[in-house]
Amino acid sequence: MPVILGIDPGSVRTGYGVIETLAGGRSRYIASGFIRVEGQTLAERLNHVFNGVTQLIDMYHPQEAAIEQVFMARNADSALKLGQARGAAMVALAQKAIPVSEYATKKAKQAVVGSGRADKAQVQAMIQALFKLERTPQADAADALAIALCHAHTLSSLVRMGRVSRGTARGRWREGDLK
């Protein structure tokens, strides 16, 4: 069953979560954590995100990726910084030809907690319970796992609906417009 890499991009930390979808709509935890966005210069920091995502792909061989969709950034300055980190992560996925689906944070929270208004602690606790993790995952890692899980649910409901054949769903839900 497909391995899904969830990414929660950020300009300070970029969270990631890797899960595998199982039969019956269930999912298995593989890994999670975050890339600390380090570097003296902006180019170095963005390169660090790119290289980090590339390493994750080489390590876990995901067939699908899911990334947080940003609807409303706090302000133009933080939106620019978030956009840069998001661009670096998406290019790393695109370079490895991994289809990227985008999900609003609200939808990812709904998939995990059942409410789009859940706070970070609730997402962390629910992710820990769902995957039977020994420790509470770090907040960005938990968000990334929630995004991956949201994509797993979408894939599994499409499979049930008979809309996806041969376990692939390339070219769908890849919303977002750069124009």
Add this chain to the structure above:
Amino acid sequence: MPVILGIDPGSVRTGYGVIETLAGGRSRYIASGFIRVEGQTLAERLNHVFNGVTQLIDMYHPQEAAIEQVFMARNADSALKLGQARGAAMVALAQKAIPVSEYATKKAKQAVVGSGRADKAQVQAMIQALFKLERTPQADAADALAIALCHAHTLSSLVRMGRVSRGTARGRWREGDLK
């Protein structure tokens, strides 16, 4: 003398300009144009920018790159889109280990027209005159050439001041903070 690649990132078109610095603070035009940001999905569009910049590097072998610095984006939505394109372009430069300097549009305009308030047409006309081009360059290409020229001026004044040895200026002016 160093070849400089100037980049004016945008979510619809990413302009580029390639120049070579000559002795006596002069510069020679090599190439300019723009990458049309094409693709069905956001990931494909960003990948297109990344691949386009990578191709430019492979074609012109620049030793230095200069990119437009964004101080104030119009709004959060356009800042996010610009940030994504900017991130894709910067990662392409970083992957090839080309040092990236950032310049405010105002500074680039000053370097070319003499005024930070020059409009696009003035920049295009002045770029055409300075490099003795047969045709008026496209607006984004002209902006990218202006950014490259701004970096050439900075390099040449630092050389005059004896602050740069062996024609290299790595690790300086790479402003911007992803935090």
